[in-house]
Amino acid sequence: MISRTDLRGALPEDLRHVLPRAELDVEAALEKVRPICEDVHHRGVEAVRELTARFDGVELESTRVPVETVTRALEELDPRIRAALEESIRRARLVHRDQRRTDVTTQVVPGGTVTERWVPVERVGLYVPGGRAVYPSSVVMNVVPAQEAGVSSLAVTSPAQKEFGGLPHPTILAACALLGVDEVYAVGGAQAVAMFAYGTEECPPATMVTGPGNIWVAAAKRLLKGRIGIDSEAGPTEIAILADSTADPVHVAADLISQAEHDTIAAAVLVTDSAELAEAVERELPRQVAATKHGERVTEALSGRQSGIILVDDMEAGLRVVDAYAAEHLEIHTADAPALAARVRNAGAIFVGAYAPVSLGDYLAGSNHVLPTGGCACHSSGLSVQTFLRGIHVVDYTREALAGAAAHVCVLADAEDLPAHGAAIRARFDWEVPS
Numbered sequence: 001m002i003s004r005t006d007l008r009g010a011l012p013e014d015l016r017h018v019l020p021r022a023e024l025d026v027e028a029a030l031e032k033v034r035p036i037c038e039d040v041h042h043r044g045v046e047a048v049r050e051l052t053a054r055f056d057g058v059e060l061e062s063t064r065v066p067v068e069t070v071t072r073a074l075e076e077l078d079p080r081i082r083a084a085l086e087e088s089i090r091r092a093r094l095v096h097r098d099q100r101r102t103d104v105t106t107q108v109v110p111g112g113t114v115t116e117r118w119v120p121v122e123r124v125g126l127y128v129p130g131g132r133a134v135y136p137s138s139v140v141m142n143v144v145p146a147q148e149a150g151v152s153s154l155a156v157t158s159p160a161q162k163e164f165g166g167l168p169h170p171t172i173l174a175a176c177a178l179l180g181v182d183e184v185y186a187v188g189g190a191q192a193v194a195m196f197a198y199g200t201e202e203c204p205p206a207t208m209v210t211g212p213g214n215i216w217v218a219a220a221k222r223l224l225k226g227r228i229g230i231d232s233e234a235g236p237t238e239i240a241i242l243a244d245s246t247a248d249p250v251h252v253a254a255d256l257i258s259q260a261e262h263d264t265i266a267a268a269v270l271v272t273d274s275a276e277l278a279e280a281v282e283r284e285l286p287r288q289v290a291a292t293k294h295g296e297r298v299t300e301a302l303s304g305r306q307s308g309i310i311l312v313d314d315m316e317a318g319l320r321v322v323d324a325y326a327a328e329h330l331e332i333h334t335a336d337a338p339a340l341a342a343r344v345r346n347a348g349a350i351f352v353g354a355y356a357p358v359s360l361g362d363y364l365a366g367s368n369h370v371l372p373t374g375g376c377a378c379h380s381s382g383l384s385v386q387t388f389l390r391g392i393h394v395v396d397y398t399r400e401a402l403a404g405a406a407a408h409v410c411v412l413a414d415a416e417d418l419p420a421h422g423a424a425i426r427a428r429f430d431w432e433v434p435s
């Protein structure tokens, strides 16, 4: 069900070949999504409708969900789901509120200051997945940081669902209403990203698109980045677990399965220095998979090349492996988990010890679950308030402060053979700026 690679005795230099990502990677998907995005660019809403019919089997009359439908979804929401969503929102707000930035003014010289002013982007399109599973929790994870950042125009999009009359799943609509978002579209996949990038007759363009999605959504974000701002490439889910002999194989197997459940190309990786744990997890996986609802999907994900158990000599080697892999989620199940966690350099989010499973972070830890995948965790962060902010430097110098910098500016301008830069300084003074 899951492959095992023994790296004991020799850890190869290039760990990327040991831990390949899914066969169908974002780069390969780019060629498929390019014509989709071009079609939306040139034909607008007509193309979005046709693509929705092709990929989601729904003939949309309008891509926009009526506001009354969004409001009604909340009225009809199961009170237990409402209570859980409210608690999820409350905890996420606590964490994301603390991420807000204050403007900082630095006095560089008397009369010369630089202020970093934090300004939210104007309009964001928030993607909420809805293909194999539905993700009201991703409404919370997208909307809360955008709101805390002060974004004034928020639109949510999620795939049209055949069984719900071509609307996104009602719990997704209810979560939007709970958070005060009433601009919602029934569009999924690459065409949704293109809709926000170019705008259509029914959806004004956005400055930025964020949110998780499958390989097609991640590829569209990579393709249109620049035309529109994006967060990280939050594609097919990954979990890596770094564990020693103290780990409980039942917990480890359950957590691997919990994330394999997302997608047939989800990745579940165990890195351990304990052959006994590896064997116990190998025995435990089929037992738990047999009892899980999405067993077929989980089996495909676990048996894919992107998943596996890696045996290493010790935790030092284990750390090198997980850092090279840069997982979206990294769980640490070891004797001194906090100390080891503090040494990890590359991961979207780290879950410390036996009582912080990824499932907690998916819904209720207060942390954000929109996280970088495909190795992007070595250079990108998960979704946060910062994602929606731009730091603008405001430069304010008096005549005297400029005079104090003039000679150095002119020397550097000459050194770069850009004399007009120096001339712009000289033009402000009636004395000759020495060069």
Ligand SMILES: NC(=O)c1ccc[n+]([C@@H]2O[C@H](COP(=O)([O-])OP(=O)(O)OC[C@H]3O[C@@H](n4cnc5c(N)ncnc54)[C@H](O)[C@@H]3O)[C@@H](O)[C@H]2O)c1
Residues within 6 Å of the ligand: 032, 055, 056, 128, 129, 130, 131, 132, 133, 135, 138, 159, 160, 187, 188, 189, 190, 212, 213, 214, 215, 216, 217, 233, 234, 235, 236, 237, 262, 263, 266, 328, 369, 370, 371, 372, 373
């Ligand atoms: N990294 C993260 O933060 C994070 C968080 C939550 C979920 N996820 C991931 O999000 C993904 C959700 O995927 P999903 O499929 O359930 O929903 P999704 O909404 O991402 O994708 C569904 C859409 O994909 C499009 N599509 C389907 N097949 C296609 C094809 N062959 N060609 C082009 N477009 C196609 C359809 O238009 C459909 O609307 C999973 O991979 C999950 O692991 C990631």
Ligand SMILES: N[C@H](CO)Cc1c[nH]c[nH+]1
Residues within 6 Å of the ligand: 135, 137, 138, 236, 237, 238, 259, 328, 362, 369, 370, 371
């Ligand atoms: N594990 C996903 C992030 O990759 C997030 C999620 C939402 N719902 C359940 N799980």
Ligand SMILES: [Zn+2]
Residues within 6 Å of the ligand: 237, 258, 259, 262, 359, 362
């Ligand atoms: Zn999950």
